Amino acid sequence: MTQRRSDHGYEEEDDRDFLEWEDHVMATVAGEVRRRRKELRWSAQDLADRCEEIGYPIPRNVIANMESGRRANLPLVEIMVLAKALHMSPISLIYPVGYVTKVRQLPYEEQQSAWATLQWFVGNAPEEGATSYMLNRFQAHDLELRSALAAAESEDYERWKVKTAANRIQREAAERDLARCVARAANAKRELRRLRDAIRADGGTPPDLPSLLDNVDPPDIDTTEEIDL
Structure with a gap:
């Protein structure tokens, strides 16, 4: 098979010969750059000037050779620097969804959706039998962190409503809402604590917490102990 090159890499095929997978990946990145x-x-x-400003110079001729297909390799560190210089994420250079419809995930495989391949790359669609326990826990932690943060913000807002209630009826209604928010925030924080304990149990280090949630993981107590949320 042969693929025709465009600004987005190699996309269209005919049946004459086979483009090597490595060339296919490099051409896709170069096309998106x-x-x-x-x-x-x-x-x-x-672009070369912006790479130098970042602290990792990539000369103009190197960029030109990459874009024209004359370069033999493309290190991962350069993809990272180019993405930063171009105000993009590195994954968007490797799998430019929206601009390339299909990519080849691995050598000798048929092309498949760029979006589906991106999901595989970032761990959202793991291989059967994969054991990415830590990645799975961090993904779950991110979801629970957002939930706990939203619950804590709602609790703060309801406390403000109680303090600023204009009369007894408004204050009582605000207090009932506050009680519900306190319970929801406590549950969210407990689940977040559970995930953080699981990360530590596997030898990992949980992400930093925002100040609004600093009572979830106090530094001065054993994190396996229950805390009053």
């Missing part, structure tokens, strides 16, 4: 650079109306030198 070129597309985004043009979108920003930057020259290759503009």
Whole structure:
């Protein structure tokens, strides 16, 4: 098979020969770098200057050779720097969803949806039998952190409503709402604590907590003990 090159890499195929997977990945990244650079109306030198500002110079001729397909390799660190310089995420260079419809996930595999392959890459669609327990716990932690933070913010708001109630009826209604918010926040914090304990039990370090949730994981007590939420 042969794939025709565009600003978004190799996309269209015919049946004449086979494009190697490594070339396919590099061409997709190079095509997206070129597309985004043009979108920003930057020259290759503009992009090189921004890479140097980041602290990892990538010369103009290297960028030009990459975009034209004359370069033999593309290190991961350069993808990271190029993404930062272009105000993108690295994954968007590797799998530019919306601009490339299909990519080849691994050598000798048929092309599949760029979105589905991106989900596999970031761990949202793991391989059968995968044991990414820590990644799974961090993903669950992120969801519970958002839930606990929203509950804590609601609790603060309801406390403000109690303090500023104009009369007894409004204050009693606000107190009932506050009680519900306190219970919801306590449950969310307990679940967040459970996940943080599980991360530590597996030898990991949980992410930092925002100040609004600093009572979930106090530094001065054993984190396996129950706390008054």
